[in-house]
Amino acid sequence: MKKALFAAFIAANVAAAPLAFADAKKGEELFKDKGATKCVVCHAIGKKVVGPDLAGVGKRHTHAWLVKWISDTQGTWTSADPETAELKARVKKQDKPKSAHSTPPISGAQANDIADFLMAQ
Ligand code: HEC
Known part of the structure; x- marks a missing residue:
């Protein structure tokens, strides 16, 4: 019984791991869509455009902060979380x-x- 439970636990985790970032491809298409999201109008990965260079952005931010920032930028801007404070300081x-x-x-x-x-990234 214990062994079976452990096997189920491992199986569930192995299955969940690739699912976590399964939509990165869709995300890349959205990111590059000049009409729907406009991200690439202001950002590139590897150089600064209007907005910060997004190289290494996955190390500067958590997934949760990125979701919040992208879907509610001004709400995030006025919140006092440390990731937003670091960004504000970095862009002065x-x-x-x-x-x-x-x-x-x-x-x-x-x-x-x-x-x-x-x-x-
Ligand atoms: C009109 C230009 C513009 C557009 C369009 C835009 N951004 Fe930004 N973005 C900025 C600026 C400027 C900042 C820095 C904050 C500031 O100066 O207000 C920023 C900050 C960010 C940050 C934080 C970067 C860091 O180094 O911490 C991320 C992540 C980000 N943008 C992602 C995106 C994504 C994803 C999209 C598309 C959904 C997008 N941006 C669209 C201008 C833009």
Whole structure:
């Protein structure tokens, strides 16, 4: 019994691991969509455009913060979490009431896919 439970536990975890980032491909397509998300109008991976260079962004941020930022930027900007504070300090905009990051409305599901993609950058 114990052995069977352990086997089930391992199987569940092995199955869950690739699922976590299964939508990174969809996220990449959304990220590169100049019309639907406009991300690439202001960002690139490997150089600064209007917004910060997104190389290494998956090391600077958690998946949860990225989802929140992408789907509710101004709400995130005015919250006091340490990831937002670090970003504001890095771009020297601690005193700005609004972020210059602005996109068409992006759903939570789409933001989740984009965050999957960004976590691998
Ligand atoms: C109009 C330009 C613009 C667009 C479009 C835009 N961003 Fe941004 N983004 C910015 C700016 C500027 C910042 C830095 C915060 C600030 O200066 O207000 C930023 C910050 C970020 C950050 C934090 C980066 C870091 O180094 O911590 C992430 C992640 C991000 N954007 C992802 C995206 C994604 C994903 C999209 C598309 C869904 C997107 N951005 C669309 C301008 C933009």
